[in-house]
Amino acid sequence: MYVNSITISMIIWIFFCSGCSSLFNLANNKPEKNILFKSLKYESDDFLKETNELQLNWEMNKLHLDMLIQKGAKWCFPAIVTQAVITQDRIAHELKDSLLIDAANGILIQHNRLNQLESRLNYVISKTSCQPPLQQDTFNQKITVIKKISNILNSDNQFAHDSSEINPKYMRKLAEAANLLLIHNYLNLSITGHSDSTGNKKYNEQLSMMRATQVKRYLCIFGLEPERIITHSLGESVPLFKGNSPEINLANRRVSIEIIPDWKDAFSMLKKDDYELK
Known part of the structure; x- marks a missing residue:
């Protein structure tokens, strides 16, 4: 099926000209750049490319909706969320x-509706709480959650060579992990930046810290409190693998993230039988 790329581009242009909610603003409050939605720039009538770009924006809408649900939208505005x-x-x-034109229209409408929902939700939760009481996790459930979040945050292919910019695939992982961390607010993070072995030691230490700081920045944009995250830099000193092949360098360009539970708080919510050795 042949789709008019210009028509879709116009729809997406309108999309980005519409107001973005606080979720989509940069941490330094520069609203002109949308950090979640990848800009759609069609350079040819490449059908596959158009489909992939729209799929990415659909996924970003879904992450936005998931975040609003975790904040309580399901309980405050059940009909709208449904x-x-x-x-x-x-x-x-x-x-x-x-059906790319239909999908592009739907993504635009959904984006604007989610922004409106976020604005209404923020107002409501500033006045009251409409969330049901959180169920207390058992000790084993907490361990399972920690492992799940750790696996998400420590996935591979995070950064390009000589860059602190986060790959889109890893950015989606950060959003997924942030949604879980908003629920399990007794968990904190320690982020350590790493580099591959190319370049000098001092530069690699600086680049590693920039990577850790960038990950923290996006997690805060996704809703986490800055005080729940600490950052470190180890440069090239602790590689995952020895060597300097392209594959090894890709694996070594990373952040390693440790989940730090507030065990005092966690244990206070548990019964003795939940963590007693048997």
């Missing part, structure tokens, strides 16, 4: 069936 979930599913089917 409709948003239905809309996400419909757009997914449109993408699957290559």
